[in-house]
Amino acid sequence: MKPVHDFKRFGHTGLCALMALACASRIADAASITIDCAREDKLVVGWTAPLALSYPGGASGDLALTSEHITFTLPAAQTLTTGVVDGTDVTATSIYGSGETSSVMPDPAALMACVENSLQPELKDDADAQALALLGCAPKVAMSTSPIAVHASVSVGLFPGNEPTVPDVNVEIRRSYRNAKTPAGDAITIETYPSNCKLAGQ
Known part of the structure; x- marks a missing residue:
């Protein structure tokens, strides 16, 4: 391929095509993203409602989650x-x-209270046992009547799938209560793993 900076050899038509590709790339980067997940969490029993995520596009913006x-x-x-996979350029x-x-x-x-009541005395300080009890108790207790202060993190990945235009979508969510701790003073964190997530319309 001719060097891009060699305008005489590259030619006017080729340069215009390159500029069009660059513009298309910028537009694609700025495109909004909407993801629909069939189930909001695959671990917590009863949390089976759909989950929707939306991102306005671009390098930064507000990621909104609703379920x-x-x-x-x-x-x-x-x-x-x-990157290149099997000789094909791909983007994640x-x-x-x-x-x-x-x-x-x-x-x-x-x-x-539910976690405390569900643990045997010898397991009350066991982090793994507490995590399992938390998963079991989350669907058993009432939800807050209004939003609660939390520290949250969300990771979304769109990776090349079996079909070029249909990416595989992975979503992971963590929320820790800011004003509530375990009796040992540790953070109370709910990890959520939505399932069957797809770009809207796919």
Whole structure:
């Protein structure tokens, strides 16, 4: 291929085509993204409502999540990574946000009471046992009547799938209560893994 900076050899038509590709790339980067997940969490029993995520596009913007048990907005950033797979140029998109926000959550006092009652005395300080108890208790207690202060993080990945125009989508969500702790003083964190996530319309 002729060097791009060699305008005489590259020619006017080729240069215009290159500029068009560059513009198309910038427009694509700025395009908004909407993701629909069939189930808001595949681990918590009963959290089966759909989840919707929206991002305005561009290098940074507000990532909004909405479902029956997860509703909040978080500043996020988008990164595009290009590479070659089996001789084909591919692009992976990642969107990540982390910070303080507020979200509908299981009532923290009721949640910790349920966890305490479900653990054997010898397991009350076992982190793994507490995590399992938390998953079991989350759907059993009432949700907060208004959003609760949390530290949240969201990781979204869109990766090349079996079909060129239909990427595989992965979403991971973490929310930690800002004003509630375990009896040992540790953060109470709910990790959420939505399932069957796809770009809207696919």
